[in-house]
Amino acid sequence: MGDPPANPIQTTRLAPSPTGALHLGNARTFIVNWALARQSGWRIVLRIEDLDSPRVKPGVIEQTIDILAWLGLDWDEGPIIQSEDLAAYSQAMERLAERSLVFPCDLTRSEIEAAASAPQQGVHETRFPPSLRPTHRPESFEPRSSGWRFVVDPADIAFEDRLLGIQTSDPSQTVGDFVVWTKRGEPAYQLAVVVDDALQGVTQIVRGDDLLDSTARQILLRRALQLAPEPTYTHLSMVVGEDGRRLAKRHGDTRLTHYRTLGAPPEKIVGLIGSWCGMGPLASMSAQEFLRRFKLHKMPQEQVVFRPGDEQWILAN
């Protein structure tokens, strides 16, 4: 056997959740991810994350794929639809169970809160305290019995984000033992993403910084499943409304399908996103032109603000 190649091919993924149509904030993440990949020669996998989310309405998966193509993005593999094959996730659960790292748990949020020693201000996820963790844990995984949680012991987990630098956190202090298999009998997001990234050979993860605090959990799962090497992470700041809150329905209809129906060309959407990525004043541009001009170090570090004038520009002839 020869030496491994000096520069093994890098792989990234576009991983939309088909929970509703893509809005401008999601679109920014996908275009940046795509441009980074195409500039650097990474392989792109399109993965539809239809697990662990509200019921996916018929046609939304097709609509999500169609709107990415409309923007001018392309990919090398997929779409891979998570829900089509659950075998790899169950196998991962079996491996974790063999090592006594998971346990069934049907406690409700209020039962967990009642057991937690002090209420946590401003934290939207309830920390699962170690006192609720069973000492005897089954050594095999039974998918239908209940939800399952992963054992989190105290430890600082560090990784280097390409934009944000070294990030350190201890998930035992923030979330505690977290859910890896839902009560509905499906892999939870944290497990699904780790198993898929490993299966699909993903080495570059580019996503919104709303997922920054999930990364330490995913690193713990990767290590427990002995999946190497760890990918490189790039977390992008989110698009917010003028009220400083993350772009959502309250800011009006910013779904790409909405603008498309009103006759806006994709070059307007890409142009707005270009101006949000440090490319200067608003100007229409194709995805190819975005790709030529994009520079990661020119991306603003602070949150990007969507203003009513942006929408008027998108819709103006």
Ligand code: GLU
């Ligand atoms: N499906 C997630 C989203 O649309 C992305 C998950 C990830 O990149 O890890 O926000």
